[in-house]
Each structure stands twice: as C-alpha cells, then as structure tokens.
Amino acid sequence: MKLSEQKIVDKKLEILEAAQACFVRKGFHNTTMQDICQQAGMSAGNIYRYFDSKEVIIEAFAADELQWMSTAINDVPSSPDMLQAIVDTVYWTATTLMENDKSELIAELFAEAGRNPRINAIYTKFNKQLTQQACGMLQELEDNDLLRCQHDKQLITRILISLVDGLVVNEIVCPDFDMTNMRPVIETMVTSLFVPIDPKVN
C-alpha cells in the first residue's frame, strides 16, 4: 500500500501543476493553499505530506519552471547558417515563452527573485549556467571560424537574454500590440552583433 518512488514523484508533479495554474491566475502570494487544494483535488493535509510548506512549493515550482525554459531553449530548430541559428534561438525562445503563456510566471519569478533570497539563488544559478552555455556556443563558432563577435561574448549573451525576457514580460502590458512581425527587427539587431566570415576570403 505504500506509494512507490515513482508515484510520489507523480503526486508531487500533480501538485506543482495545480500550483502553477493558481500562480498564473493570482501570483504566488495571492494563491492560498485552499486554491491549490481545490485545483489539485486534494486535501490540505495531504499536500503537506508531499511538501513541507507553501514556500517549498514555490521554490520547487521555480526550479521546475526554469528547467522547462532550459529545455525549451535547447529545442530550437537548428539552422545550417550560424547567424540564423542565433537569430532563431532569440526569436524562438521569446515566441515559445509567449505562446505558452509564460509571461505572467516569468514576471512573477523576477519579482519574487527581487526579495526572496532562495528564489533569487535558484534563478541566479540558472542564469549563470545559461550564460555560460551560450558563451560556450559562441566561442565554439569563433574557434571554427564561422563567426566573429563584435563585442564581449558575455555581454552579448546577457543582453540577448535580457531582450528575450523583456519581450516576454512586455507582452503583459501591451495586450493589443501585434508582435508577430517582430522577427525581421530581431534579426537586424542580433545580426549586427556578429560578423559572418565570408568563405571567399579563405
């Protein structure tokens, strides 16, 4: 009758999904345990068997959410043209986040990271990894003479990440502005940061 490891993981996930639905609607602090209970179809006491506190649920949710973003970024369809691949990464990440209604959650995460040290630590760590990963990719492209960066790679990376985050959260306060044509603009901006290496030169 004891639940298997797997069942416990599933249960936790179930709770986190319910929590997510509530967090989207009301944010972390306006969501009550009762909200989560109702959404999860589970009693308060039972939820506390899986998570020690609401705070822990928020933290687990944050970690999950960043995990989701991380995989979303890796799912960008790759292009043979390296410059296009970078443009795609920026564009796809932004549009994917928007289309999956992550705007509110990301805004919530930033706000929480601003005052909750534990959430801040989770986000900071994720951000550091993401930056390094992206820098590594740029470095590799340079090493293989496929591209040259016009500026410091870390700066470029951080600014592009900021651009994506900015686009996503701005969706919240631009309800009726059509962003579907933003790709060419993104392309111009991103492209300007790199010099493609002309094969003819070799």
Added chain:
Amino acid sequence: MKLSEQKIVDKKLEILEAAQACFVRKGFHNTTMQDICQQAGMSAGNIYRYFDSKEVIIEAFAADELQWMSTAINDVPSSPDMLQAIVDTVYWTATTLMENDKSELIAELFAEAGRNPRINAIYTKFNKQLTQQACGMLQELEDNDLLRCQHDKQLITRILISLVDGLVVNEIVCPDFDMTNMRPVIETMVTSLFVPIDPKVN
C-alpha cells in the same frame, strides 16, 4: 485647522514615499500596513484618512512610479547626432533605472500588472503613451530627412522599450555581472535599426 489642498497632497506623497521604501524591500503583498505606518511615522487610522485602502496606495504608487519613469526618459541629455540621441535614450533610461534601484519595483509592477486589472490598465495606458511619443519622435526625424527606419516604427519602439525593461529586471538575477560596458553593444544593436542619411547625398 483644516489642511490645505497642498498639505493634503504633501501628506499623500509622504505616505507614498514610505510605501515605496517598503515595496522595494518586500514587494506589494508582503508589505503590511504596519510597515507603511512605521516607515511614515504615522498611525494606521491616519493613513486611512488619505487612502481608502492598501489597494489604492498600490495603485497610486504605480501611477507615480510610471510618472517618474516618464520624466526620467525626457531628461536624457540631447545629442546633435540623432542616432546617438536614440542610443543615449535607450542607454540612459536603462542605467538610470538601474542606478535608482528601480529593478525590483519594475519587476513587481510587471508581476502585479499580470494579475491585477487596475494596475494593468495603468501600465497599459502609460505604455501606449510612451510608444506613441517615441514613434512620433522617429516620425519627425524621418520627416526631416535626418534618419530612416529599417522597420516599422512601432515595432522598433516596442522592442527597444522591451530591451530596456529586460536589462533592468535582469539586474535582479545577475547580481555579480558587470554591465558598465554595455553601451557599445547597445549602440551596435540600436544603430542597426536605422540608416543615417548622409548629407553628401543631397
């Protein structure tokens, strides 16, 4: 003995300033009325003579805050070179917001706008104005043959605003990343969106 109009305005401002200090530290929902009372050196009952509810304080604060940003944007030192003027506006706005510790507040505003319709309305309205104002400036530059936009003016504007917001909120999750050299990168990206009109051509 009745307070003059001016005194009432002052009192309200005093309360809003106290509220702001608390909001920076704890965010809207973790700030208690007691926090605000203490910070303002005023009793709870008295604050309720000036604001009907905590909710109203948050709304008034949001409006004030956006007002502050609006003026900050207009305070950008102007440059004779129009392209530089645009770059400056983007760069100055971002750095000014960062230096005045607005990151947490802006993140908080985005999060709140995501679920509180009244705050959303305030922010949306501000955003619309800001976009129009910026578009108007670009239009004027084009009309005077000082510049040509490579893309739709509204799109450019929205994306640049998003970039600024993204840079500012990203400061929260990049505690130890040095952004002081970001200007050249910003310059490259912003510049790429416009074609300066060469006087020789005329």
Added chain:
DNA sequence: TTGTCCAGAATGAACGGTCATTCAATATAA
C-alpha cells in the same frame, strides 16, 4: 475464497497567528 487487520494515504475541521480596516478616544490648532 472470505474475513480480519493494519500501515499508510487522505480528509477537513480547528488552531494560532497575521493583517487590513475601523472606531472610540485624544490631541491640536484656530
């Protein structure tokens, strides 16, 4: 198969604490 037992899963009412809001009492200035 059938009935009994029990560990672990789940429930939900109750508790203690916190917080926004109110209001009776007091201070103040004209």
Added chain:
DNA sequence: TTATATTGAATGACCGTTCATTCTGGACAA
C-alpha cells in the same frame, strides 16, 4: 469651544499549518 487631525487598540476575516479521524487496499490466516 469646536472642528479637524491623529492615535492605536480592537475587530473580524483570512490563511498556512496541524492533527485527530476516516478511508483504502493488500497481507494473511482460516
């Protein structure tokens, strides 16, 4: 004295968390 400003303890609602209780399904003896 009086109208207004201010105080801060009291109020009532809400919320995270707990815990006494109930449910469930498999083990096992007969």
